[in-house]
Amino acid sequence: MPSEITTVTGTAVHLLLDDIDTDRIIPARYLRCVSFDGLHDHVFKDDREHDPNHPFNDERHQDAEILLAGRNFGCGSSREHAPQSLMRWGIRAIVAESYAEIFFGNCTSLGIPAVTASREDLEKLVETVKADPAAQLTVDIEKKQLTDGDTTIPIDIPESARHALVTGQWDFLSQLVENRDAVKTTAERIPYMSGYAN
Amino acid sequence: MSDTRNLFNKVWDLHTVGTLPSGQTQLFIGLHLIHEVTSPQAFDMLRERGLKVMYPDRTIATVDHIVPTDNQARPFADGLAEEMMSAIEKNCREFGVTLLDLKDDRQGIVHAVGPEQGLTQPGVTVACGDSHTSTHGAFGTIAFGIGTSQVAHVLATQTLAMNRPQVKRVEVNGELAPGVFAKDVILYIIRRLGVKGGIGYAYEYAGSTFDAMTMEERMTVCNMSIEGGARCGYINPDETTVEYLRGRPFAPQGEAFEKAAEWWLSLASPSDAEYDDSVTFDAADIEPTVTWGINPGQSVGVSEEIPAVSSYPKEEQTGVQEALSFMELQAGQSMQGLKIDVAFIGSCTNGRISDLREAARIAEGNQVAPGVKALVVPGSQQILKQAEEEGLHKIFEAAGFEWRAAGCSMCLAMNPDKLQGREICASSSNRNFKGRQGSPTGRTLLMSPAMVAAAAVNGCVTDVREMLEPVGV
Incomplete structure (x- = not known):
């Protein structure tokens, strides 16, 4: 069952580029599967093969649990395979300047806090991580702040997602299922549900 | 007082089941389209929890992404594609969902199938595990691309947990010059508003340029809303919409059609509708775009x-x-x-x-x-x-x-x-x-x-x- 997610502490991997689309996070040919198992092998597959220096190739970042990213992260295709592949690679929180909305929703459904920070703060964090890949960062979803040693920066997350994560209610399926009677009542008042008979 | 809600807000309000503890809306989904890529794991989620499909008649499946376009003999040469094909066949059979497969002459890309079969109708909320679901907005639907966990949500409860986006009216007026098409219009809009310009918004496309478009052209425009960062995009229903739907297999027939048409047209944003933002372009500024x-x-x-x-x-x-x-x-x-x-x-x-x-x-x-x-x-x-x-x-x-x-x-x-x-x-x-x-x-x-x-x-x-x-x- 889902747990309460209030903080994520770990080392970080940085990818401070804008408009990283989900085809880049996981190219479409790796969506030929009927389960999400094993997707971690394909995260940023093409980018990693063409750039030996890609941060996800860097030995020092292999245990990273926090991803630092740019603006409009996760744009394009709605494939949940994208956050699934990141999660299965080891990412437990993402700090970016902004997100594409479907990707953000998918992250929340998986219990991955996707928080935002200013570009300036992200740039500083990337410098910290480059200088010391073992630096431990703490993303505090409850207090909406990120700590890096002695430094604390503000982060943000929409209240609905923050609430869902910190109360452990990010498994929306069980909540939605509980309201099935209300769903039926709603359906009854919608003209097309009765073939426009009413 | 007159109702100054735009179409998006009228349809959203009608489909609101309630407010979740997170503050999100639980939104009823009238039409759920599924395909072979983003659905297999969703059916497994239902199996894990012993859940059924709540309204099997409101989900329609087809196959499109992995389908070879030359040799379609089964089993496919690609074993992984064959496995996905078998999975959707098994899942639809087991959960009672209609599948338009390769043997069915209604098969095709999910966003072509919904409209041409008359499944996509004004005022319906549409969801599909594919970001180009925004296509269906051409009919005055609100249509969301969703992830696989959300596909499971819709299968099991016919609802989604959603934040209500703001609505931005994107107005384009004037005639398109010869050689300039709907594709050029949407590429121009995305170029001008940016690939992040739509974040947080539903786009309402309005103005004489869209009024003059056929339904197919409108679909091209709405299709790429997601490329502009918008959560969805739509065009108000009008006589063009009604005439397109008349006689389509899943559209209401006879008297019910006339009743439906009256309701569809009543959903259009009124001339004094309120928006969170708006922008206006001139069709004369648009040329073939690359x-x-x-x-x-x-x-x-x-x-x-x-x-x-x-x-x-x-x-x-x-x-x-x-x-x-x-x-x-x-x-x-x-x-x-x-x-x-x-x-x-x-x-x-x-x-x-x-x-x-x-x-x-x-x-x-x-x-x-x-x-x-x-x-x-x-x-x-x-x-x-x-x-x-x-x-x-x-x-x-x-x-x-x-x-x-x-x-x-x-x-x-x-x-x-x-x-x-x-x-x-x-x-x-x-x-x-x-x-x-x-x-x-x-x-x-x-x-x-x-x-x-x-x-x-x-x-x-x-x-x-x-x-x-x-x-x-």
């Missing part, structure tokens, strides 16, 4: 040059440089004359009958340039049948285009249709992302189907207006 970069906002009018890097905001310049270097293009360069290797006409954006007709007009009597591989892939079996009845396939084949079976094909290359190496593809699809068309280093130029046909016969990017018959005197 992308030069690696996101759909990086485009130019075909008579223009690629803008200087310095003309972009500072924070975007790194991305612009990356795009130019990947594409091996330079600022100041014209796209006209750029050699292509592949021409692709198809996809949920531009694989409908009117797209094929426009492309055939350009192809007719011409030959695909030597060395260019050109594919025409109808969006659905119904479109394919219609095109063959009109003899379009003969025009394409005589001109040297390959005429294929319905599917997503080279739009995203989850099937055998792929770019090789550094090939450059003139494509009527929706995304020019790095690697999108199957080769990690392949390059995509997005444009209208007529522009793709023009590029195919000339072997390079061409202003389609030079190939049109003069109109009038």
Whole structure:
């Protein structure tokens, strides 16, 4: 069952580029599967093969649990395979300047806090991580702040997602299922549900 | 007091089941479309929890992404594709969902099938595990692309947990010049508003340019809302919408149709509707458009040059440089004359009958340039049948285009249709992302189907207006 997610502490991997689309996070040919198992092998597959220096190739970042990213992260295709592949690679929180909305929703459904920070703060964090890949960062979803040693920066997350994560209610399926009677009542008042008979 | 809610808010309110502890709305979904790529794990989630599909009649399945467009004999040569195909067959059988498979002449790209079968109707909330679900907004629906966990939510409860987006009215007025198509309009809007411009918004497309469009053109516009960052996009229903739906298999029939039509038209945003933001463009400023970069906002009018890097905001310049270097293009360069290797006409954006007709007009009597591989892939079996009845396939084949079976094909290359190496593809699809068309280093130029046909016969990017018959005197 889902747990309460209030903080994520770990080392970080940085990818401070804008408009990283989900085809880049996981190219479409790796969506030929009927389960999400094993997707971690394909995260940023093409980018990693063409750039030996890609941060996800860097030995020092292999245990990273926090991803630092740019603006409009996760744009394009709605494939949940994208956050699934990141999660299965080891990412437990993402700090970016902004997100594409479907990707953000998918992250929340998986219990991955996707928080935002200013570009300036992200740039500083990337410098910290480059200088010391073992630096431990703490993303505090409850207090909406990120700590890096002695430094604390503000982060943000929409209240609905923050609430869902910190109360452990990010498994929306069980909540939605509980309201099935209300769903039926709603359906009854919608003209097309009765073939426009009413 | 008059109701000043725009269509989006009226439809949202009608479908609101309640407010969740997170503050999100639990929203009823009237039409759920599923396909083979994003549904297998969702059915497994239902199995794990012992849940059933709550309204099996409100979900329709088809197969499109992995479907080979040449040899469709089963089992498929690609074992993984075959496994996905078997999974959707088994899941639909087990959970009581109608599947329009390859043997069914209603099969096709999910966003072509919904409208042509009359499943997509004004005032319906639509969801599908595919970001181009925004296509259905052409009918005055609110239509969301969703992830696989959310597909499970809709299967089990017919609802989604959603935050209500704001609504931005995107107005375009005036007539489109010859050679300028719906695709050019949406590429222009994305270029002007940016690929992040729509974040947090639903786009309402309004104004005389959209009023004059056919439903197919409206679908092309709404299809690419997601490329502009919008959560969805829609156009208010009008007589064009009603007439399109009349007589379609899943549309109401007889008296019920007239009642439905009255309700559909009543949903349109009133002239005094309220919006969170608005922007206005002039159709006269839009010319045939081509992308030069690696996101759909990086485009130019075909008579223009690629803008200087310095003309972009500072924070975007790194991305612009990356795009130019990947594409091996330079600022100041014209796209006209750029050699292509592949021409692709198809996809949920531009694989409908009117797209094929426009492309055939350009192809007719011409030959695909030597060395260019050109594919025409109808969006659905119904479109394919219609095109063959009109003899379009003969025009394409005589001109040297390959005429294929319905599917997503080279739009995203989850099937055998792929770019090789550094090939450059003139494509009527929706995304020019790095690697999108199957080769990690392949390059995509997005444009209208007529522009793709023009590029195919000339072997390079061409202003389609030079190939049109003069109109009038």
